[in-house]
């Protein structure tokens with residue numbers, strides 16, 4: 001079965017030709033990757049009413065997120081501020097940082113941390129019951145949140161639980177993204193997701209937005 005994408009394709013990324021598809025994944029949005037980025041995106045999109053497929057190349061938990069033992073930073077302490085966090089980050093970055101990106105990420109961190117908590121993440125608490133903040137590395141103030149020494153695994157557990165509980169999200173494990181096929185218009189994108197290398201790929205509905213959240217290569221194609 002072929003998907004109804006108007007040939008010819010202007011740009012091929014990996015595969016030379018559009019192959020025969022095993023089937024079509026009908027969904028509003030396809031998210032590639034099941035780490036903190038992928039599951040957070042999937043949950044937000046589902047909350048906005050979209051049907052979502054999360055396709056991930058191995059099991060849901062096989063991510064860098066799972067292995068992140070240390071904590072997660074955010075300017076959430078009383079004496080802290082976005083400006084202080086940005087300044088520390090730029091010093092440690094030694095000229096390699098794009099300040100606009102640093103500022104954008106740091107500005108969003110407190111809301112992102114609150115979002116994780118709203119989805120069931122429990123950070124370690126101090127004796128007074130408030131979230132415990134550690135001072136680490138190049139941080140001039142305490143601003144690192146932990147869950148024991150397995151913060152990433154705890155985050156992924158919480159996000160996985162929320163994902164599995166949301167009927168608008170379907171999870172496709174062992175699904176390797178092999179290619180994007182771009183049509184005449186930039187917003188027309190086909191995604192070829194391969195359940196295993198022995199089987200022919202599945203394609204997405206060509207109008208579906210695709211979020212690539214495969215570890216630091218985040219990119220939105222519409």
Ligand SMILES: Cc1cc2nc3c(=O)[nH]c(=O)nc-3n(C[C@H](O)[C@H](O)[C@H](O)COP(=O)(O)OP(=O)(O)OC[C@H]3O[C@@H](n4cnc5c(N)ncnc54)[C@H](O)[C@@H]3O)c2cc1C
Pocket residue numbers: 032033034035036037038055056057058060062063064065066067068069070071072073152175176177178213214215216
């Ligand atoms: C050992 C270790 C320790 C770390 N410690 C810390 C720490 O203490 N504090 C901190 O802030 N950060 C830490 N990090 C970094 C942190 O883990 C990452 O920045 C973060 O998890 C990235 O999240 P992500 O969702 O972008 O990517 P990931 O969690 O890596 O998720 C990527 C997803 O994409 C999927 N994928 C990739 N390619 C394909 C494909 N072709 N088809 C389908 N799916 C695909 C993967 O299977 C995975 O599900 C650590 C990382 C490691 C490895």
